[in-house]
Amino acid sequence: MLQVSIYRYNPETDAEPYMQDVQVDTGGKDLMVLDVMELIKAQDTTVAYRRSCREGVCGSDGVNMNGKNGLACITPLSETVRDNKLVLRPLPGLPVIRDLVVDMGMFYAQYEKVQPYLQNTSPAPAIERLQSPEDRAKLDGLYECILCACCSTACPSFWWNPDRFIGPAGLLQAYRFLADTRDTATEERLSRLDDPFSVFRCHGIQNCVNVCPKGLNPTRAIGHIRNMLLSRAT
């Protein structure tokens, strides 16, 4: 039996959050953490969490498993469980709505700030805006982000300044459009980022890289943004 300790909080009935101990019979199989959460829900239907695709594409089930953020659906027990114990908590730093469900409002507000859509003032061509394979390759490692918020909620700078620091997820997307040769708003984008908080709260500790379930590297993207700001100002 797997010993699971799960964070519980229902603001309508609980004065404060508490940890609930649950025993789960995994049948000796190396299940995904999401499977374990489903088994817990079968025992206690009041447990709340987000999930959707169960294959690491939608980014709904970002949770903190034994202290590390990740997607429950693609994290096998063998990767996270030590001494037969699993501690499940909501993503840190965001307000808890209930149990493992967090309010992603602040995360999305930062994402919105970087204007994550292609901007091009020239008239649209008849068919499409063409791009060379080399230019397209610059977007690899950037466009794959699924906005699960595992990275930003693993970042202490985002914990302390979620209203002023864009955070790794937002900055990865900021660079995705800065690097896109079809986007013509580079100057405006850089101007909006050129302050002491939006980009420069990143101190390069790479918690984001450590937890990203898609294997992306926001710290490198932030470095590129910094270099663009530097060459623009020198």
Place this chain on the structure above:
Amino acid sequence: MVTAVTSMGRSGLYDWMMQRVTAVILLAYFLFLACVLTGGVDFASWKALYSQTWMRVFSLLALLSLGVHAWVGLWAVFTDYLTERLMGTTGNVLRMLAQVVSAIIMFTYVVWGVQILWGL
């Protein structure tokens, strides 16, 4: 775009650059001092070293770098932990107070350092 008037240069890029440049100067200075010290010093050779203008300039540069480096670093720490978001208005008062105190300490050390370097 977030505004901030209390950081070193009011620009994240400027602060970041100063942090890096001063770090290199400090590294060079302390490596140099470590080399001198491991080579063995007595009062006479130490005084002779510090009586040369280039050493005084180098030391003043290191002292100023330390001030700038500490200002940028402490500003980041203060704006992480002493904030309106965490403590309400008290956070702003405490942060301003902490910044003024660290600015006075920094200024005192620089002036005192000049006095020591040129008063030998």
